[in-house]
Amino acid sequence: MSPxxxxxxxxxxxxxxxxxxxxxxxxxxxxxxxxxxxAQYWMQAQWDQPVNVATIPAREPDYNQLLSSLHQxxxxxxTEADTVVEASTTPRWRYWAAAASAGVLLAAGSLWWQxxxxxxxxxxxAFATPYAQTRLIQLPDGSEVTLNSHSTLxxxxxxxxxxxxxxxxxxxxxxxVQHLPSNQPFVVHTTAGVNVEVLGTKFTIYRRHAEAKVVxxxxxxxxxxxxxxxxxxxxxxxxxxxxxSLPQQLVHKPVPTTQPYASWKDDKLVLDETTIxxxxxxxxxxxxxxxxxxxxxxxxxxxxGTVPIGALNVxxxxxxxxxxxxxxxxxxxxxxxx
Numbered sequence: 001m002s003p004x005x006x007x008x009x010x011x012x013x014x015x016x017x018x019x020x021x022x023x024x025x026x027x028x029x030x031x032x033x034x035x036x037x038x039a040q041y042w043m044q045a046q047w048d049q050p051v052n053v054a055t056i057p058a059r060e061p062d063y064n065q066l067l068s069s070l071h072q073x074x075x076x077x078x079t080e081a082d083t084v085v086e087a088s089t090t091p092r093w094r095y096w097a098a099a100a101s102a103g104v105l106l107a108a109g110s111l112w113w114q115x116x117x118x119x120x121x122x123x124x125x126a127f128a129t130p131y132a133q134t135r136l137i138q139l140p141d142g143s144e145v146t147l148n149s150h151s152t153l154x155x156x157x158x159x160x161x162x163x164x165x166x167x168x169x170x171x172x173x174x175x176x177v178q179h180l181p182s183n184q185p186f187v188v189h190t191t192a193g194v195n196v197e198v199l200g201t202k203f204t205i206y207r208r209h210a211e212a213k214v215v216x217x218x219x220x221x222x223x224x225x226x227x228x229x230x231x232x233x234x235x236x237x238x239x240x241x242x243x244x245s246l247p248q249q250l251v252h253k254p255v256p257t258t259q260p261y262a263s264w265k266d267d268k269l270v271l272d273e274t275t276i277x278x279x280x281x282x283x284x285x286x287x288x289x290x291x292x293x294x295x296x297x298x299x300x301x302x303x304x305g306t307v308p309i310g311a312l313n314v315x316x317x318x319x320x321x322x323x324x325x326x327x328x329x330x331x332x333x334x335x336x337x338x
Contacts, residue, residue: 003021003025004025005025005029009022009026010026013026013027125154125156126152126154127147127153127154127155128147128151128152128153129147129148129149129150129151130149130150131287131288132286132287132312134146134147134148134149134264134265134267137153137155139155139165139178141178141180141184141186142178143175143176143177143178143186144175144176145173145174145175145176146174146265147171148171148173148174148264148265148285149171149285149286149287149288150171150285150286150288151170151171151172151173152169152170153168153169153171153173154167154168161180161182161184162184163184164184164186164187165184165187166188166189167186167187167189168190169188169189169205170191171207171208172204172205172206172207172264172285173204173205174202174204174262175188175202175203175204176202177198177199177200179199179200185197185198185199186198186199186200188205190205190207190212192207192211192212192242192244193225194212194214194224194226194242195223195224195225196214196221196223197221197222197223197224198220199219199220200219201216201217201218201219201221202216202217202218202219203216203217203219203221203234204217204258204261204262208285210243210244210245211241211243211244212241212242213239213261214239214240214241215238215239215258215261215262216234216236216237216239216258217236217237217258217262218236219236220233220234221234222234223240227247229250232250232252234252237255237258238253238255239251239252239253239254239255239261240252256272257272259272260272260274263306264286267308267310268307268309269282269306269309269315270306271303271304271305271306271307273302273303273304274302274304275299275300275301275303276293276298276300276301276302276303276336277293277299277300279303279319280293280299280334280336283334286309289312289332289334290332290333290334291334291336292333292334293336294335294336295337298336298337301338303323305322312329313329316329316334324338325337325338
């Protein structure tokens, strides 16, 4: 079994002090996309810590050598090299900038950490999913977010226990929020002006097509609104929906089952009296295809059942066989008929 990777293990690895087995475990851990946020968070916690004084004189560090050494540790070079550790007079953030540039952190690291030197407040970290893919994101507080396809999430950790943990969502996501002993709130912001505040619970948020939906699976959440409408307290099994063009017409109701709203994270499409028009929208949101319903009357037909989500062709075949639909695919267009 590989040694567990924690903050201390990452610190040892960056300093070149890891035993061989631990170094291999850290390398394997770093290349997993879902660990990117946690790795950056650990680095942020260390950026202003003093560096152990090395035996070399204090001088401007050779950042190219630092980065090259880290690349070698990650297997970008066939040989291993010793990591250079600079004296404590060197600003700590620049040492971690080199570390953040390694592996899956390469794209976001250096510029992000340089910004920290000029502005200590942590910049939100951004994640995105393409069409037909989902992504599990593990937040530093222990919470998990599963992004549905074609969605984006930005995260900013609270600097202290009296500040909320905040995320900004565009698209669709499933949240499993970790309750903290400090009762530090967790807030999800949407471009619909709907904000979800929670202490520990599971829920989904949908924000597309000038519409927002929140479905609570367990726990308790409080919704606040940018237009200063009264807050709404949700109970498990309830849905709240708003439409941008009709902001005052808020829908707050129980739903027969929450499965259709969260099943996508388990690679299933659960339909419960779902109209063909709603199915067409879901196909477009998930796969980025244009869906044409040949007979307008077919839009109102309702279907119930469960089909697996996978490759688009497999899903279309399952829909065709399960619901007796005729489905034609022409490049990036799907044609539905009875």
